[in-house]
Amino acid sequence: MGPSGAGKSTILSALARRSPGGVVVTGDVRLNGRVVDDSIRKITGYMYQEDYFMTVLTVKEHLRYMARLKMDRRTTQLKREHRITTLLQVLSLTSVADSRIGGLASDGEKGILSGGEKKRLSFATACLTLPQLLFVDEPTSGLDSFTAARLVSVMKSIVLSTGASMIATIHQPSPETLAMFSSIILVAEGRMVFSGTTDEALHFFQDCGFKMSKMITEGEFLLECLATERYTDEKQSTSKLKRKIPVRKLAASFEASKYYSGIEDTIHLYEQENQLNSSDFNYKEPFWIVKLFWLIVRGILELFRNPNVQWIRIGQKLLIAWTAGVCYIGTIELDQKGVQDVQGVLFLLVTENVFAPMYAVMAVFPKEYPQFVREYRNGAYSPSAYFLSKMFVIGPGAILEAFLFTTLLYVLAGLRYELEPYLITTAFTFLCINVATSCGALFANAFSSIPVAMMYLLPVEYVSMVTSGIFMKLSSLPWMTSWLQYVSWFMYTYESMCVAQWRGVENITCPIEELRATCLLNGEEVLEHYDFSANHLIRNAVALLIFCALFQIVGFYCFVRKVKREL
Numbered sequence: 001m002g003p004s005g006a007g008k009s010t011i012l013s014a015l016a017r018r019s020p021g022g023v024v025v026t027g028d029v030r031l032n033g034r035v036v037d038d039s040i041r042k043i044t045g046y047m048y049q050e051d052y053f054m055t056v057l058t059v060k061e062h063l064r065y066m067a068r069l070k071m072d073r074r075t076t077q078l079k080r081e082h083r084i085t086t087l088l089q090v091l092s093l094t095s096v097a098d099s100r101i102g103g104l105a106s107d108g109e110k111g112i113l114s115g116g117e118k119k120r121l122s123f124a125t126a127c128l129t130l131p132q133l134l135f136v137d138e139p140t141s142g143l144d145s146f147t148a149a150r151l152v153s154v155m156k157s158i159v160l161s162t163g164a165s166m167i168a169t170i171h172q173p174s175p176e177t178l179a180m181f182s183s184i185i186l187v188a189e190g191r192m193v194f195s196g197t198t199d200e201a202l203h204f205f206q207d208c209g210f211k212m213s214k215m216i217t218e219g220e221f222l223l224e225c226l227a228t229e230r231y232t233d234e235k236q237s238t239s240k241l242k243r244k245i246p247v248r249k250l251a252a253s254f255e256a257s258k259y260y261s262g263i264e265d266t267i268h269l270y271e272q273e274n275q276l277n278s279s280d281f282n283y284k285e286p287f288w289i290v291k292l293f294w295l296i297v298r299g300i301l302e303l304f305r306n307p308n309v310q311w312i313r314i315g316q317k318l319l320i321a322w323t324a325g326v327c328y329i330g331t332i333e334l335d336q337k338g339v340q341d342v343q344g345v346l347f348l349l350v351t352e353n354v355f356a357p358m359y360a361v362m363a364v365f366p367k368e369y370p371q372f373v374r375e376y377r378n379g380a381y382s383p384s385a386y387f388l389s390k391m392f393v394i395g396p397g398a399i400l401e402a403f404l405f406t407t408l409l410y411v412l413a414g415l416r417y418e419l420e421p422y423l424i425t426t427a428f429t430f431l432c433i434n435v436a437t438s439c440g441a442l443f444a445n446a447f448s449s450i451p452v453a454m455m456y457l458l459p460v461e462y463v464s465m466v467t468s469g470i471f472m473k474l475s476s477l478p479w480m481t482s483w484l485q486y487v488s489w490f491m492y493t494y495e496s497m498c499v500a501q502w503r504g505v506e507n508i509t510c511p512i513e514e515l516r517a518t519c520l521l522n523g524e525e526v527l528e529h530y531d532f533s534a535n536h537l538i539r540n541a542v543a544l545l546i547f548c549a550l551f552q553i554v555g556f557y558c559f560v561r562k563v564k565r566e567l
């Protein structure tokens with residue numbers, strides 16, 4: 001307990017070994033005398049001050065997925081369901097078990113669960129694994145004093161029923177709430193100022209010269225003793241304190257007091273009597289592949305539940321295909337004008353299948369990052385399982401969009417009505433889209449923010465587009481930039497689509513016989529005109545697969561590096 005900014009959350013996360021990146025923690029964290037490492041994350045529960053949930057899930061679904069990701073792999077389905085049902089009942093969440101969790105206030109969405117219900121759901125999530133030690137950061141913030149006291153009371157009964165311990169930070173407890181804590185640690189300016197029972201704390205501060213007015217509660221009195229701001233004019237102070245003592249001095253007085261030596265004796269006793277043995281950590285987390293599976297299932301469910309993500313984008317795609325397609329209806333013939341029209345449609349197919357999926361993926365990673373951080377710090381899954389699950393979840397949606405877009409535009413524009421060219425066009429659309437999504441994942445994770453990522457991505461995209469053969473003859477590229485065509489995934493896709501349309505076309509009409517020398521008279525000439533070769537299909541497919549793999553590997557490396565740096 002301590003005033004705002006005293007360092008409560010910092011010390012709690014340090015004890016739970018969940019400190020954010022950049023926070024330097026010195027010393028050991030000991031559990032019954034034994035030094036613990038980061039594996040403590042898997043065997044302890046942690047409830048954060050702010051809630052982050054996948055808001056389109058229902059309360060029960062959320063708990064079910066978290067149970068699959070976190071509960072001991074030996075737990076049976078029956079026991080999992082029983083644990084969820086019990087928690088829902090004890091935390092009075094049964095009536096909202098099938099309601100969607102709703103958005104965060106900061107999302108601008110209206111939340112379906114109330115603030116108190118979300119706090120209880122957070123607590124249920126932290127309790128799922130029956131942890132023997134629970135860290136709870138400001139469980140009562142934002143709640144009225146009655147609801148806060150009720151919540152702490154329910155938390156305490158759940159924790160006691162499993163024989164566990166709970167360490168909570170608390171800002172301004174009501175007398176009822178404060179009375180529920182068996183001992184308190186008072187913190188100010190990042191220092192421990194007192195540790196013991198509430199009664200001992202009152203005695204300690206009164207010994208230090210503070211006088212408690214009858215007008216204020218015990219909690220208010222303790223907070224006022226720790227208040228760091230100094231009043232220039234005593235009359236401005238609502239405090240009835242006799243005098244102010246700097247926190248540094250208070251901490252020194254505590255260290256010299258009998259209460260402090262009592263703590264040292266207790267620690268010593270615990271070290272001797274309560275050495276943990278390895279069976280205390282008898283927790284077997286679910287297998288990596290099982291976590292990956294449930295992350296994919298959860299991601300797919302979210303995708304289908306969230307119309308903004310999927311259905312609207314599919315509708316938008318079909319609309320673009322239709323709008324573009326109707327402009328070409330009846331225009332494509334095997335003549336000189338038709339060549340330009342076909343090349344135009346192919347250009348639309350390539351660009352539309354690159355930019356939209358790439359930007360969609362770029363938006364996903366930063367949006368979900370806060371929730372990933374929470375779940376990762378709680379030991380729910382690894383960065384590799386999360387990253388791969390995203391690729392699996394985003395891939396099919398993007399492919400469905402591409403398939404619908406390509407098919408509609410292909411038919412409306414009247415590209416070659418034969419199975420083989422259609423299949424080649426669709427296959428390269430799939431490959432291109434996978435390269436684009438992988439590239440989006442790479443840039444989203446390689447840079448600190450999306451604007452910075454865009455700053456680097458746009459030039460790369462433009463170079464890739466300019467050297468694709470759409471805008472200039474590849475043979476006319478100057479020698480120092482001609483190699484760029486081989487790193488242009490636009491080029492590999494565009495060339496393959498051109499081959500699909502023009503390979504085997506034997507006659508393209510020329511309007512004026514005298515101009516035959518300047519006309520493109522068959523498909524082979526069209527391909528030659530663009531410096532493309534009909535033999536490059538396999539090469540292009542392999543190149544796109546290599547791009548995809550490369551972007552995924554580097555993207556994953558950047559994601560892991562970012563996680564390691566920040567967490």
Ligand SMILES: Nc1ncnc2c1ncn2[C@@H]1O[C@H](COP(=O)(O)OP(=O)(O)OP(=O)(O)O)[C@@H](O)[C@H]1O
Nearest residue numbers: 002003004005006007008009010011171189190191
């Ligand atoms: N021991 C410490 N040494 C240096 N800086 C610290 C220490 N403890 C906390 N801080 C810094 O003080 C600031 C406030 O810390 P923290 O958020 O933990 O406070 P809090 O008591 O939880 O605040 P609130 O009640 O407003 O959530 C943070 O910037 C944190 O990095």
